[in-house]
Every structure is written in C-alpha cells, then in structure tokens.
Amino acid sequence: MKPLLVVDSxxxxPLHIPGAELVSAYDYLSDPAYAQGPGRKVFNLCRSLRYQSSGYYVSLLAEARRHRPLPSVSAIQGFKLAPVIRAASDELADLIQQSLKRIKADKFELSVYFGHNVAAGHDRLALGVFNAFPAPLLRARFERDGSWRLTSVRAIGLGEVPESHYPFVVEKAEQYLKRRPRRGRSSPPSKYDLAVLHDPDSALPPSNAGALRKFIAAGESLGIRCELIERDGYGRLAEFDGLFIRATTAVNHYTYRFARRAAAEGLVVIDDPQSIVRCTNKVYLAETLSRQRIPIPKTVIVSKENATQAIRSIGLPCVIKQPDSSFSAGVTRMDSEAQIAEMLPPLFEQSELLIAQEFVPTDFDWRVGVLAGRALWVCRYGMAPGHWQIYSRDEQGVHEGDSTTMSVDEAPKDVIKLAVRAANQMGDGLYGVDLKVVHNRAVVIEVNDNPNIDAGVEDSVLGSWLYEAIMQHFLRKFEEKRL
Structure with missing residues (x-):
C-alpha cells in the first residue's frame, strides 16, 4: 500500500510527492477505509501536533491501527520534555560544535526536512536532530553560551517552510519514501519489516556478512522483509515492525539507545533493553546467578575497600573482570598479590565495582545458544594458541582458538539444562551461555546477549534452519502483536 501523507487540507x-497518497486529517480519522492495512506508513504533516489536536490524533490512531506514523506519539511528547532536549544536546554535542563553529551569532535555527538541511555543511547535524526527534519537518533552535547547545525542537507545518525550499523538500521526501529493503525475486510478499542493525566497520561483529545474508534470506522466505541499517538509521525505527541487533551491544552505547527507542515504539526487539542491561554487566550476572543457586566458579564482587581481602578469599591465580567487558577484553588474570596494587587502580577508574572469579583453566568453553528458553545450537570454543582465553590480542591483531559445532542432542545434557536455566534468568530473548566443565561439573561463566552467529561456525550443523528458527521467533512475536 502507498504511504499516506496526512495534511490538514x-x-x-502545494506539493506533489510521487509515490504517496495525499489525504486530509479528517478523512484519515473518520473514514474506515484508512483504518486498514497494518504496517502502512503514515507521514503526519499537519500544522499542529499539540495534545488533542487533529494532528495529535492522526499519530495516536495510526499507532492504534498498527500503522507506522512519523512522528510517533512518543516523539511528539519528546518535543516538550526538557530532559529529552538536554539528553539529545549532550548526545549531539560534538556534532553541534563542529557544524556551528562558523556561525557568528549566538542563536541559530536549523530546518530539517526528512533528515536533511538545504546547506550541505549542516546535513549531518540535521540527520542527528532527525534521529533524536523523528518527524518529517522540524525546526531546531541552538544557543551559544560558551559552547553551542540545543535548546528546543518542534515539528513545523509546510506553511513555515520557505517556498524556495519546496523543491528540496519534495526531493528529500521522495528519497525517503523510496527506501525499500531489497527482496529476492522468488520471495513472497512481505507482511512485516525487520531492521537489522549492524556495524560494517566492526573488527569482531556478532554476525559476519555471510550470516547477515542468510538472516535476510530466511526472513524473506517467511514474509519478513529485512533491511540492514547502521547507526544513522536511528530516526527510521518507526518504519519497522522489529529490530534485530547484530552489532556488539553495551549500555553506554548507541545499540542500547536503538533498543530503548525500538521498544518504546512497540517493535519486537532482539536484543531488548533489559537483556542488554543484564547481560552486559558482570556484577548483575554474578549476583543473579548466585541468588538463583546456578553453579558458577567462586566469585566475589570487588570494591576498592575490600579488594585485597576479596581476592585472597578467591585465591590466586584468579580472573579480574570489568563489569562491561566482552570478547575477552577487559578480563585479566592475576597471578600474585604484587599485582593487586599495580593492576587494580586503573580498573577502578572505570568502574567502582569489579568481579574477581576463581581461575578454572580448561581446553575449551561450551557455548549454548538459547532463544526464548530453547537451546538451538552448541559450540565448543577452544582457547587461542598459547593463551588461556578464546581470544588473544597482540600487535598483529586478534587471534581465536578453534571451534567445533554440534547438535543440541550431541552435547552433555547437564550443560544444556544449566545453560537454559541461566538464560531464563535474563529474559526470553536470544542468548549465548558460556560454560565450563570442571571436575565433571558444569558451571556457568556468563550469559551473553547478542551472541555470535557466524556463517561457517555456529550454523555448520544446522545450516539454514538456524536462521529460519530465529526468524520464526520474530514472526510469532509479530503475529502476537497483531492479535
């Protein structure tokens, strides 16, 4: 179905925007024909979006109809909230200073048309503002008091756009409307759209290019149209039914902001914000797994005040972990008490709490992939050559150990059972549970959101079924939301 451009009259x-159907706010709100078509894009270009205006109700009813309004109601509310404006200003601080450094006055207004500005020098800032406050037409105000800061953002009607800008508005609107995820020739018509967030510049992405292609193919076979998006796609989340994060996650990171925005917009999200918070912090993991009596190596939470005593209680050698470490980075082995004074102070500069864990050397780690309480795949990750972790780093780069993939039925039952139990403490999303078997007893090392799924590794036993199983999960969640 064509996207709708909803206007007052x-x-x-005065504009003709190819590829869209023009409709009045009155007709959209009152004509039952416009209530059909879940997933239809609705671009709300009404003059006023104030509370209980017709423009406000266009976005509100669009959400009730499972349409995809731009702006959403949450975005409309964000225009009025000072904390939201301050947070956006802080997030865009470097970009604001760079873009406005040549402005002589102490106040500046930036017009944003579908994420763009007529001046190329301000285009990146315009996209940043659009990503923070997704709406078709915006005006952002900046003030300088020593440094530039964003002071207000509001949606504007076409009446506030200079006529000389009309051709530019039409061009950018048409470009925006033409965005379509690619679909294979033999794929069935799509019922749902899924954004797959990835970082093509990452040295250690959670999914390689081959896996991303297989996810897209699996989705399309089920009627889910997938589109790869990157960090600059933040403002487009409301266009989709779901978000699948295939970039390494962290709380103080854009991936977490994507997850929060997507969840607030009602999308199906993997990895969801709660899972990111829980899994990326090893202090939370240690506390939760201990309280649930899930077997883990001897572990203590370390502060500056109890560091020496805590490490002695573990015994040496032991492993010190930064709470938000990943891919074996931020994890250090401590072999002697002399290292306590040397190694801990720099770590405490980054976090007031650390994790000290008993060192349990093994030839390999188990990794069990769990989705919604069900084990899907199992790998054994060998240690990197000459190292005690599965990853090692030196001047030549990152080195990995060998890996072996097997079916769930081939793996030890106690490993699978414990992995599922640990994953269930984090939520009902997609997790990679790392375990070791020590003295014939399985113990959980950690539970990861955003687990590795690489073509040629994790899928080497299950093949395309692995990708289809994950896309089936999205499909079930999409269908549940439509009930």
Missing amino acids: PKRW
Missing part, C-alpha cells in the same frame, strides 16, 4: 497542499 489537501486542496491547499
């Missing part, structure tokens, strides 16, 4: 609307 089509007769007075």
Whole structure:
C-alpha cells in the first residue's frame, strides 16, 4: 500500500510527492477505509501536533491501527520534555560544535526536512536532530553560551517552510519514501519489516556478512522483509515492525539507545533493553546467578575497600573482570598479590565495582545458544594458541582458538539444562551461555546477549534452519502483536 501523507487540507497542499497518497486529517480519522492495512506508513504533516489536536490524533490512531506514523506519539511528547532536549544536546554535542563553529551569532535555527538541511555543511547535524526527534519537518533552535547547545525542537507545518525550499523538500521526501529493503525475486510478499542493525566497520561483529545474508534470506522466505541499517538509521525505527541487533551491544552505547527507542515504539526487539542491561554487566550476572543457586566458579564482587581481602578469599591465580567487558577484553588474570596494587587502580577508574572469579583453566568453553528458553545450537570454543582465553590480542591483531559445532542432542545434557536455566534468568530473548566443565561439573561463566552467529561456525550443523528458527521467533512475536 502507498504511504499516506496526512495534511490538514489537501486542496491547499502545494506539493506533489510521487509515490504517496495525499489525504486530509479528517478523512484519515473518520473514514474506515484508512483504518486498514497494518504496517502502512503514515507521514503526519499537519500544522499542529499539540495534545488533542487533529494532528495529535492522526499519530495516536495510526499507532492504534498498527500503522507506522512519523512522528510517533512518543516523539511528539519528546518535543516538550526538557530532559529529552538536554539528553539529545549532550548526545549531539560534538556534532553541534563542529557544524556551528562558523556561525557568528549566538542563536541559530536549523530546518530539517526528512533528515536533511538545504546547506550541505549542516546535513549531518540535521540527520542527528532527525534521529533524536523523528518527524518529517522540524525546526531546531541552538544557543551559544560558551559552547553551542540545543535548546528546543518542534515539528513545523509546510506553511513555515520557505517556498524556495519546496523543491528540496519534495526531493528529500521522495528519497525517503523510496527506501525499500531489497527482496529476492522468488520471495513472497512481505507482511512485516525487520531492521537489522549492524556495524560494517566492526573488527569482531556478532554476525559476519555471510550470516547477515542468510538472516535476510530466511526472513524473506517467511514474509519478513529485512533491511540492514547502521547507526544513522536511528530516526527510521518507526518504519519497522522489529529490530534485530547484530552489532556488539553495551549500555553506554548507541545499540542500547536503538533498543530503548525500538521498544518504546512497540517493535519486537532482539536484543531488548533489559537483556542488554543484564547481560552486559558482570556484577548483575554474578549476583543473579548466585541468588538463583546456578553453579558458577567462586566469585566475589570487588570494591576498592575490600579488594585485597576479596581476592585472597578467591585465591590466586584468579580472573579480574570489568563489569562491561566482552570478547575477552577487559578480563585479566592475576597471578600474585604484587599485582593487586599495580593492576587494580586503573580498573577502578572505570568502574567502582569489579568481579574477581576463581581461575578454572580448561581446553575449551561450551557455548549454548538459547532463544526464548530453547537451546538451538552448541559450540565448543577452544582457547587461542598459547593463551588461556578464546581470544588473544597482540600487535598483529586478534587471534581465536578453534571451534567445533554440534547438535543440541550431541552435547552433555547437564550443560544444556544449566545453560537454559541461566538464560531464563535474563529474559526470553536470544542468548549465548558460556560454560565450563570442571571436575565433571558444569558451571556457568556468563550469559551473553547478542551472541555470535557466524556463517561457517555456529550454523555448520544446522545450516539454514538456524536462521529460519530465529526468524520464526520474530514472526510469532509479530503475529502476537497483531492479535
């Protein structure tokens, strides 16, 4: 179905935007024909979006109809909230200073048309503002008091756009409307759209290019149209039914902001914000797994005040972990008490709490992939050559150990059972549970959100079924939301 451009009065609307159907706010709100078509894009270009205005109700009813309004109601509310404005200003601080450094005045207004500005020098800032406050037409105000800061953002009607800008608005609107995820020729018509967030510049992405292609193919076979998006796609989340994060996650990171925005917009999200918070912090993991009596190596939470005593209680050698470490980075082995004074102070500069864990050397770690309480795949990750972790780093780069993939039925039952139990403490999303078997007893090392799924590794036994199983999960969640 064509996207809808909802305006106050089509007769007075001076622009022709190819590829969209023009409709009045009155007709959209009152004509039952416009209530059909879940997933339809609705671009709300009404003059006013104030509370209980017709423009406000366009976005509100669009959400009730499972349409995809731009702006969403949450975005409309964000225009009025000072904490949201301050947070956006802080997030865009470097970009604001760079973009406005040549401005002589102490106040500046930036017009944003579908994420762009007529001046190329301000285009990146315009996209940043659009990503923070997704709406078709915006005006952002900046003030300088020593440094530039964002002071207000509001949606504007076409009446506030200079006529000389009309051709630019049409061009950018048409470009925006033409965005379509690619679909294979033999794929069935799509019922749902899924954004797959990835970072093509990452040295250690959670999914390689081959896996991303297989996810897309699996989704399309089920009627889920997948589109790879990157960090600059933040403002487009409301266009999709779901978000699948295939970039390494962290709380103080853009991936977490994507997850929060997507969840707030009602999308199906993997990895969901709660899972990111829980899994990326090893202090939370240690406390939760201990309280649930899930076997883990001897572990203590370390502060500056109890560091020496805590490490002695573990015994040496032991492993010191930064709470948000990943891919074996931020994890250090401590072999002697002399290292306590040397190694801990720099770590405490980054976090007031650390994890000290009993050192349990093994030839390999178990990794069990769990989705919604069900084990899907199992790998054994060998230690990197000459190292005690599965990853090692030196001047030549990152080195990995060998890996072996097997079916769930081939793996030890106690390993699978414990992995599922540990994953269930984090939520009902997608997790990679790391375990070791020590003295014939399985113990959980950690539970990871955003687990590795690489073509040629994790899928080497299950093949395309692994990708289809994950896309089936998205499909079930999409269908549940439509009930």
